[in-house]
Amino acid sequence: MADLEAVLDVFYAGDAEALERLLRAERSLLHARVTSAEGHYRGYFHEATLLHHVAGNPFIRPLPAATTELARLVLELGAEVDAATRPGPAQPDDIGWSTLGLVATSDAARRAGHQRPLLELLLARGADIDFRNGGPLSAAPGTTS
Numbered sequence: 001m002a003d004l005e006a007v008l009d010v011f012y013a014g015d016a017e018a019l020e021r022l023l024r025a026e027r028s029l030l031h032a033r034v035t036s037a038e039g040h041y042r043g044y045f046h047e048a049t050l051l052h053h054v055a056g057n058p059f060i061r062p063l064p065a066a067t068t069e070l071a072r073l074v075l076e077l078g079a080e081v082d083a084a085t086r087p088g089p090a091q092p093d094d095i096g097w098s099t100l101g102l103v104a105t106s107d108a109a110r111r112a113g114h115q116r117p118l119l120e121l122l123l124a125r126g127a128d129i130d131f132r133n134g135g136p137l138s139a140a141p142g143t144t145s
Contacts, residue, residue, distance in 0.1 A: 004032040004141060006063040007050055014064030016073060023077050030079045037089050044097055046088025051079040051099050056108030063108055071099075081125045100127040 002022045007029050010018045023029055033047040040058045041048065054071040056063045064070065075081060084096035100122045109115040123129065 002029065004034060004050065007032075008053060011050065011070055012061045012064060013054060014066045014070070016066060016070060019070060020077070023074070027078065030074065030077055031083070033086075034124055042086060042090035043088045044083055044091050044094045046091075046094075047086040049078055049083050050074055050081065051081070051083065052085060052097070052102060054109075054114075055099055055102035055106045056112065056114070057102040057106035059108045063112050063114055066111070067112070067114045068121060071118060072121055075121070075125050081122060082131055083126045084131075098127065098131045100129065100131060111123055 002025070007022050009017065010022060029050065031049065033049055035047075036083050037046065040060055045052065045058055051071065051074050053060070053069055053111065054063070054074070056067075058094055082098050082100075085094075085102075086096055087094040103109050103115060103118045103122065105114060109118060
């Protein structure tokens with residue numbers, strides 16, 4: 001049985017076939033959360049799901065060329081589009097981030113050319129643009145407080 005760490009390795013390798021095989025064999029991994037409270041997972045990215053990782057925010061590893069297609073696959077298999085990250089030990093008052101908010105504020109996704117296609121995909125799949133009263137989108141470029 002694979003765990004979320006193995007699935008993340010396959011995601012970052014950009015291997016759609018292996019990702020689909022792992023997720024079909026163990027559907028619970030679509031909703032699994034990273035249990036570590038170290039490094040990137042200490043703050044706003046605490047208890048992130050696989051789908052959260054498609055944003056590249058925070059930057060953990062380079063996003064694969066097929067990021068949008070992998071995100072589409074993960075959503076088609078049943079990932080929750082508006083799952084929220086949880087407050088971590090370094091940011092206990094964080095409001096929680098949706099994948100939409102993480103993508104909208106992601107320099108890595110923007111630089112890799114994934115930001116717009118990911119935003120369009122997430123919105124087409126029903127992502128809530130007003131998630132948490134728009135809080136996670138307030139830091140997106142071009143928005144005002």
